Amino acid sequence: MSKGWFLIPLLILNLSVQAEDWPGEQWPSGPTPSGPAIEALEHYAFPLRDDASREGIRTDALLVIQDGRLVYERYAGPTTAQTPHLTWSISKSLLATVFGVAYGEQRFALDDPAAKYYPPLNRHPGLTLADLFHWASGLDWQEDYEYAPLKSSVVAMLYTRGRHDMAAFTARHESFSPPGQAFRYSSGDSNLLAAALKNIVGAARYPDYPWTALFEPLGIRHATWETDASGTFVGSSYAYLTARDLARVGLLMQRDGRWGERQLIPKDWVAFSREPFVHFQAGQDEAVPGGHWWLNRGADPGLHPWPDAPPDTFAALGHWGQALYVIPSARLVIVRYGDDRDGSYRHNELLKRAMAAFAGKGQP
Template sequence: MQRLVLSWCTVASLLAAREAVAACPAGVTWPAPDWPEARASGPTVEATDEYLFTRTGRDEDREGIRTDGVVMVHRGRIIYERYARGYAQHNRHLAWSVSKSFLNAMVGVGVGRGALTVDDSICDHYDAGAELCDVTVGDLLDWGSGIDWNEGYEDEAYYLSSVIAMLYGVGSGDMAAFVAAQGLAETPGRIYRYSSGDSVLLSAVLAGALGPDLADDYPWEFIFEPIGMTSAMFERDQAGTYVGSSYVYATPRDLARFGYLFLRDGCWNGEQLVPEGWVAASTQPNPSFQKGESYEHFLRDGDAVPGRHWWLNLPVPELAHDSRWPAAPPDTFAGLGHWGQTIFVIPSADLVLVRTADDRESGVFDQNRYLELALALAAEDSP
């Protein structure tokens, strides 16, 4: 495997601070072909069931906590699994923006194979137009491209939303071209602004870097097939670009495989799939965010600290930013998606948590309480 090209100066300090599980460790349990199970029981399970799956109000009103499925993997074994609302173990679920974390991994594999580096101009691999040639692959990973973008959802007028126009409107035919056509609002790399547009453009850049031999199949060759995600689907737009912002589908058990890949520092059953160091570099506060300039204007209420297409529990005191989930250790990181999709990875607890849901009512589900219950289950399972 070729040398990983990274420009992040704080990787070493992060590695020293985190109690991460070593890459490609011996004696680790792997789900081959399926997860071993060691189901928990007792009062904590009952409390977890009650919190996650108690329906309040009419389901058709789309109110309250609306959990579809939960899988918790501790020390490589499923200790908790439950489904509701018509879902079962075999049902795929749309991951929404958890798809962005999958895209991070795929870019990492591309970097490890020497197809691109994080410092490349996006114009090296995609015809984005001269105005965007100062944007780098790393800027897109940071959500720091500077592209003019409004990540508005149901709480804003739909005609003001760039992401709705991209996914469902005038930009849906060729999403990457739509993103590039928005032009720059800020200097690339200077300001963090969460953007599904950055992610879709990054997907097109990756495909361009890989070339025609891999552009169609890289999600399966790089990630899905090596870790046994047999349920995985990844939608493309009409131009053929994988919608890396939003459209990965998989069962919760298969989503847990992906979390487990990152729990094990990109290693799977003895093979280093994602380059060594990529997980650590992706799960520190990203460079555009760390610059702090105007970040408060773009950081939405309740957001965790952004890594590179992951979300972090690390506090950033210099930016007056506390840990997002105080019940969880600071090494916790997550893929987060619309309406309650989550993959939490907690290296120091050897724990992966997957929840699929349809939480339409904002603020009802307490992720911190969920983590508190999951960590209690893991503690009871510990040898």
């Protein structure tokens, strides 16, 4: 049995560079935090690590940005600051952010028919791009994982009969409801968007578009995004970024799409990402769906899935405990990578402890 963790010390850098202009791996840093609240956060996030049974909370990385400065960073297991970590379904929110750049280029409208950009969806008239962003395509999809692989649409898409062309596999599904009327979380909806993006930006630009549109302007140099055999990005699942690079995306969203002197993503796209889907019903998922991001508020003002976090908290979430939390009111961006297998990790618990450790400590 292998138990243990290691700490990458946080370097205090004397940098005059502003966070918006972070080049490469340079990071403006704040003082190393300490005290009981930090200890309580670490006690939850970094218990003794059991690499034999893979039980319990198994945090690979925890990083906190406050007021645009790196104030906390710790790694465990095989993960380091240089490791591009599999983000799983955080990829969906990354895809939405890439779409935000194309939206700012006026390449599409949210109410455009999805079939305009992906013709196999002609068999599903009325389906719009906005419906796909809300995971409300109306397609009869089963998002089951290890616990029910035989009936799982997503397992079939990623690993068996759908893996060569994931969007085509998804488009062949029958409908269970009219488009836009019901939330059903679907990695297939995300891969339909990834296929539509190819026609939105053009086949020639598509292979490099996430890099030229988003990653390179943010100073992200080492991102990987896998494609299926058809050359379509696996927008649901297979983007890899370091914790520091993912934090750049969070900071962009915290700042309403602005990076340095450039409005990289329109403010109204960020607003769409953070607007609750009106037909979501409490209890359908662990958080409220927005535009391919997850929210801590619903159309019902009393709905707060993470009660110990501010209502304006929003997040990109992935399988096995991946999370990018953005808390504008507290000026916080938190990246948490994990290798959780038993479901014991709780978003609210980490957010509660992070708020106790960091909220109110930054400069106004």
